[in-house]
Amino acid sequence: MEYVTSDNMRGIARSAIEEFFKHSGDPAFIPMAMGNPDPEALPEALLSELMGKVAREDMGKALSYSVGPGYTPLRDALKDRLAVQNCFEHERDELMIFSGSLQVADIACRVLCNRGDTVICEEPSFVGCVNSFRSNGAKIVGVPIEEDGVIIDRLEQALKENPNARLIYLIPNFQNPTGYTMSEEKRKAAYALAKKYGVPIFEDDPYGDLRFSGNPVPAIKTMDSDGLVIYARSFSKILAAGIRAAYASFPKELFEAMYLAKQCADIHASMLAQLLCYRFVTERDMTQHLAGMKDVYRRKAARALAELDKLPKDKISYSKPEGGLFIWLTLRENQDGGDFALRLVREKKAAVVPGSAFTANYQPSPSFRITFSALSEEQITRGIEAIGQLL
DSSP states (O other), rough: OOOOOGGGGOOOOOOOOGGGGGTTTTTEEEEHHHHOOOOOTTTHHHHHHHOOOOOSHHHHHTTTTOTOOOHHHHHHHHHHHHHHSOOOOOTTTTEESSSHHHHHHHHHHHOOOOOEEEEEESSSHHHHHHHHHHTTOEEEEEEEEEETOOHHHHHHHHHOOTTTEEEEOOOOSSTTOOOOOOHHHHHHHHHHHHHHTOOOEEEEOOGGGGGGSOOOOOOGGGOSSSSSSEEEESSTTTOOOGGGGGGEEEEEGEEEEEEHHHHHHHHSOOOOHHHHHHHHHHHOOOOHHHHHHHHHHHHHHHHHHHHTSSOTTTTEEEOOOSSSSSEEEGGGGGHOOOOOOHHHHHHHHHEOOGGGGSSSTTTOEEEEEOTTTTHHHHHHHHHHHHHHOOO
């Protein structure tokens, strides 16, 4: 039988990262493409201990259905945690548990966008969410960013030119793929535009807990006096990516629609994952745990930046993140980052992600992303030396 796929799936490309998987069995291969947390920073012993407790005390719950919004004790604990950070208001907001933060984006788009409506994204932006929006039939409009975040006048231009815009997607902290952090001034300006044009903001914050230098910047959600922000956080980068657990704080007016859309997707997030996260949040010192993770990433980022400082400045520039997992490199003279990435993996056995993968419509880009988080310091050095050799 010949199958014809839906219109929603047209224009969605396979992840650029998959091109590099076929080399992953080679011990000489340097995987700078994957955005994995560092195995050294992930608490395997802690997870083993918590799994044991769940098995002994909560196995019945772990193997059963749950309520769609999520395990109530976990939701309550996360509400309290976000309230302390001014990212949850008990009288105004609700909170749900999701199967990863990508699912939050998918469901928010389903709830807010009809086919043909516009989602405005930073450009470059996280390819997973952009593809999710596209698969829901949304039109993607990219707005360029700079080191202190999205260019505000270009964001307003996009809002003016797209009166059917239904969502603004932003990653203010240590943005994927650039590593940039949006300034407080621009966060306030973006929120003011969302209010002016009546378009909600999806604030994606999976890396906010991983600041290893500089000063914290308030989340856009802390400014949300008008019920305009859907604020998503994840356990993937601070506990384990394979658990697939995230949560979102959003205005109560959206709760019923988000709940129904979640039920249509998977009924509820994994109860095993939720019980692990609950014990992690309530039985462990989160500050101490995160401090250990930040120490690891601070050291690795410093190593990567020191190696990048050795590259010829007339041939390449790069971001200097204050947290997160990523560094964004841009070739001088507007060279093709995709061609560079392909030659790098073929000739030097080192994988990066070409910048075109993060654009709204797969446009050519002179940039590419590297990840330092899951590499050893020796791999970081070898990988950046490979970049220098190809330059």
